[in-house]
Amino acid sequence: METADYIVVGGGSTGCALAGRLSEDGTRSVLLMEAGQDARKLVNRMPAGSFRLLPNPQFNWLYGTEADPTINGRTSYWMAGRALGGGSAVNGGVYTRGGRHDYDGWAAAGCAGWAWDDVLPYFLRAEDYQGPVSPSHARGGPLAVSSLRSPHRLAAAFVSACREAGFREIPDYCSGDVDGAFVNLLTQKKGERWSSARAYIEPADGRSNLSVLSGVTVDRVLFEGRRAVGVRVIVEGQPREYRANREVILSAGSIGSPAILMRSGVGPGAHLQAMGVAVVQDAPQVGQNLQEHPSYPYSRFVDVPTYNVKAKPASIMMEVAKYILFRRGMMTAGPVQAIGFLRSRPDLAHPDIKLAFSPLAPDLASQGLHERSGVTVHVIASSPKSRGEIRLRSPEATDKPVIDHRLLEHPDDIGAIVGGIRHLERIFAAPALARHVTGRNIPAEPPTDDAGWEAQVRLLASTGYQPVGTCRMGSDAASVVDPGLRVRGVEGLRVADVSIMPTMPTANTSAPGIMIGEKTAEMIRADR
Numbered sequence: 077m078e079t080a081d082y083i084v085v086g087g088g089s090t091g092c093a094l095a096g097r098l099s100e101d102g103t104r105s106v107l108l109m110e111a112g113q114d115a116r117k118l119v120n121r122m123p124a125g126s127f128r129l130l131p132n133p134q135f136n137w138l139y140g141t142e143a144d145p146t147i148n149g150r151t152s153y154w155m156a157g158r159a160l161g162g163g164s165a166v167n168g169g170v171y172t173r174g175g176r177h178d179y180d181g182w183a184a185a186g187c188a189g190w191a192w193d194d195v196l197p198y199f200l201r202a203e204d205y206q207g208p209v210s211p212s213h214a215r216g217g218p219l220a221v222s223s224l225r226s227p228h229r230l231a232a233a234f235v236s237a238c239r240e241a242g243f244r245e246i247p248d249y250c251s252g253d254v255d256g257a258f259v260n261l262l263t264q265k266k267g268e269r270w271s272s273a274r275a276y277i278e279p280a281d282g283r284s285n286l287s288v289l290s291g292v293t294v295d296r297v298l299f300e301g302r303r304a305v306g307v308r309v310i311v312e313g314q315p316r317e318y319r320a321n322r323e324v325i326l327s328a329g330s331i332g333s334p335a336i337l338m339r340s341g342v343g344p345g346a347h348l349q350a351m352g353v354a355v356v357q358d359a360p361q362v363g364q365n366l367q368e369h370p371s372y373p374y375s376r377f378v379d380v381p382t383y384n385v386k387a388k389p390a391s392i393m394m395e396v397a398k399y400i401l402f403r404r405g406m407m408t409a410g411p412v413q414a415i416g417f418l419r420s421r422p423d424l425a426h427p428d429i430k431l432a433f434s435p436l437a438p439d440l441a442s443q444g445l446h447e448r449s450g451v452t453v454h455v456i457a458s459s460p461k462s463r464g465e466i467r468l469r470s471p472e473a474t475d476k477p478v479i480d481h482r483l484l485e486h487p488d489d490i491g492a493i494v495g496g497i498r499h500l501e502r503i504f505a506a507p508a509l510a511r512h513v514t515g516r517n518i519p520a521e522p523p524t525d526d527a528g529w530e531a532q533v534r535l536l537a538s539t540g541y542q543p544v545g546t547c548r549m550g551s552d553a554a555s556v557v558d559p560g561l562r563v564r565g566v567e568g569l570r571v572a573d574v575s576i577m578p579t580m581p582t583a584n585t586s587a588p589g590i591m592i593g594e595k596t597a598e599m600i601r602a603d604r
């Protein structure tokens with residue numbers, strides 16, 4: 077297909093949902109373009125396969141960052157899925173939606189149509205819940221959502237310890253109430269990863285009006301005047317053009333989408349000129365408003381075997397065999413099995429901390445897994461106030477963009493993490509966990525005051541793999557897209573992925589991305 081009604085750029089969490097839904101209308105043709113591969117091997121279907129996939133640049137963009145002065149000048153690699161399914165093809169599979177207050181906050185800030193009551197129907201339309209149907213869970217949608225098949229026993233102990241330490245246990249965290257602790261659901265079915273490619277593209281395999289091109293890097297959007305009419309792509313080093321009769325929709329993620337916009341001439345005018353890109357629309361906020369989860373790894377040793385100890389070649393082979401035969405065991409597990417959304421200060425209206433519980437202990441000295449059993453709780457500022465930006469390094473699609481982010485610039489973010497660590501110390505002292513704890517891993521010696529903890533956090537903080545916000549949605553003239561996700565100042569072009577989020581929801585962002593794909597498909601149908 078060289079021409080299609082709709083071209084969707086990027087087959088990630090959002091793009092697959094969008095392309096799958098758009099192509100349900102047999103009278104419209106859809107072309108989905110993905111830089112990564114359509115990967116369907118066992119390792120791609122096995123949830124724990126992500127440990128093999130993530131170090132591999134074939135499946136991970138491994139975008140490098142600038143030195144960040146707020147984490148002692150360190151640089152890092154930001155992971156991002158590079159395969160059909162995008163993040164959902166390699167991620168931890170944690171299923172979260174966010175809280176009512178997140179989406180109501182978006183609507184109050186000018187994003188009409190994005191309040192909780194507006195977005196919940198799209199979460200439900202997407203969902204194929206493997207548990208009982210309820211007002212907050214639906215069955216029959218494309219995206220399988222289920223409880224952990226073989227949970228680690230300390231996941232439930234973590235939630236009990238949160239309760240014993242005085243925090244709430246949430247009975248149904250998908251109902252818009254995210255104020256407390258819970259054992260999380262995963263996007264999987266019968267032990268298999270349910271990426272958005274699996275959910276939306278595999279069932280559409282036979283549709284003649286849907287073409288999926290993988291291994292294709294989109295360089296830029298083509299304009300005639302101010303109207304987007306197609307895309308220029310690079311295939312095996314050669315440029316090629318594809319035409320869109322109706323719309324081009326960018327779903328290349330929070331780093332990919334602003335980069336494509338800028339290469340296409342939509343972005344901060346002075347920056348584009350400095351890069352030698354002809355300006356189609358001066359849009360100063362493209363690439364701005366970058367938000368990430370700053371995350372600190374707090375770890376203790378325990379008396380129950382954890383995955384790092386089971387990850388020896390002999391036991392891994394046993395686990396893979398168990399997986400192949402029964403789809404059970406450690407290989408079905410996600411790295412994060414329980415979560416607590418808490419407040420760092422009692423005066424806050426909503427949670428600002430995420431505690432992500434993982435039955436796995438790293439070893440700082442070897443930068444690998446520890447010999448001793450241990451658990452790690454990532455303490456994360458869940459509503460980060462620090463901001464960064466994406467810029468072009470060059471006008472070439474082969475050059476990864478610049479990520480200039482100050483992870484802990486805002487004092488509230490470091491305050492939230494230190495407050496979260498204080499809560500966590502009490503949670504580990506609660507009976508349900510205390511009876512299992514045998515020692516401290518990270519840090520080996522706890523600092524004695526907040527200044528000491530702050531230094532620890534700056535030393536070890538990294539990202540939580542959820543960048544959002546770089547093509548901000550809003551009703552103000554400065555926003556990149558309007559609430560219909562149309563790019564301001566041009567025609568025939570939308571952005572639909574987590575980059576449109578004005579602020580980070582209290583969530584991991586794959587299911588919200590899928591919700592955005594579902595809602596965009598509906599908005600495009602309605603516009604027609």
Ligand SMILES: Cc1cc2nc3c(=O)[nH]c(=O)nc-3n(C[C@H](O)[C@H](O)[C@H](O)COP(=O)(O)OP(=O)(O)OC[C@H]3O[C@@H](n4cnc5c(N)ncnc54)[C@H](O)[C@@H]3O)c2cc1C
Pocket residue numbers: 085086087088089090091109110111112130155156157158159160161162163164166167168169170171172292293294295327328329330332333336473541542543573574575584585586587589
């Ligand atoms: C290691 C890791 C663990 C995570 N764990 C979780 C989790 O457990 N739960 C959760 O909810 N979220 C998790 N996330 C975050 C979540 O996966 C992402 O927020 C989500 O996938 C983003 O969806 P998206 O559609 O905006 O972008 P993506 O899913 O990243 O999709 C963008 C797609 O566009 C493609 N692309 C980019 N540039 C181009 C180009 N120029 N041409 C063609 N294609 C292009 C990419 O290859 C990618 O497939 C994790 C992320 C990572 C990296």
